[in-house]
Amino acid sequence: MGPPPVPDRIASGVVFTTPAALPRGRHELPRERIVAAQREKMLIAATELLAGEGYRGFGVREICARAAVSRAAFYECFADKDTCVYAAYDRFIEVFLARLTTEPGDGAVGGFVTSYLRVLNSDRVAARAFQVEMDALGRPARQRRREAIERLAVTVRDLRGDAAGAPLSAYVGAIYALRQIASDALDSGGEPDLTALAPELSTWLTRMVEDRQ
Numbered sequence: 001m002g003p004p005p006v007p008d009r010i011a012s013g014v015v016f017t018t019p020a021a022l023p024r025g026r027h028e029l030p031r032e033r034i035v036a037a038q039r040e041k042m043l044i045a046a047t048e049l050l051a052g053e054g055y056r057g058f059g060v061r062e063i064c065a066r067a068a069v070s071r072a073a074f075y076e077c078f079a080d081k082d083t084c085v086y087a088a089y090d091r092f093i094e095v096f097l098a099r100l101t102t103e104p105g106d107g108a109v110g111g112f113v114t115s116y117l118r119v120l121n122s123d124r125v126a127a128r129a130f131q132v133e134m135d136a137l138g139r140p141a142r143q144r145r146r147e148a149i150e151r152l153a154v155t156v157r158d159l160r161g162d163a164a165g166a167p168l169s170a171y172v173g174a175i176y177a178l179r180q181i182a183s184d185a186l187d188s189g190g191e192p193d194l195t196a197l198a199p200e201l202s203t204w205l206t207r208m209v210e211d212r213q
Helices: 032-051 060-067 073-076 081-102 109-122 126-139 139-160 170-185 194-208
Strands: none
Touching: 032 073, 032 081, 032 126, 060 073, 060 109, 073 126, 081 109, 081 139, 081 170, 081 194, 109 126, 109 139, 109 170, 109 194, 126 139, 126 170, 139 170
């Protein structure tokens, strides 16, 4: 028996919010509201397809079908599939970083680890899409990943008040390790409780960034 199935729908209200159904026929909704709703639906569709099918498993046609929008509507918002996927990824990173700074924690590495895993746990579909499948987009995706990890490393160092202690590279290394272990859990199938990893990870990740004497 294989692993349990991966959930196929984002958790609305975390990274993306499923728009209300647009009225049929004649209506007075402003054009910009319609376009914004369609764009959000396409970002959601691209994220769900990336998580479930992998980067090579879908194209613009599948995004449009899942989002229930026309190809004309797609190209009004995005130049191509990659542009759509990158826009979804950039949203994920901004929301992820914003939530990490507001999640409850003790300001130390252990608190950050718990918050990191809790935020990923809140939408495993988006987490799988952008932690596991995103690297298939090649060098631009890897560059975005490096930039996001460096921002996280600076955030953790600042929260710890460690500007003169462990080098930034120690924090970068710790976050890469945390990210990879979380990604492997997400890639195992089903709905793993990522927060269950926190106690063990917190212990040895903290050691990675202890002050060097």
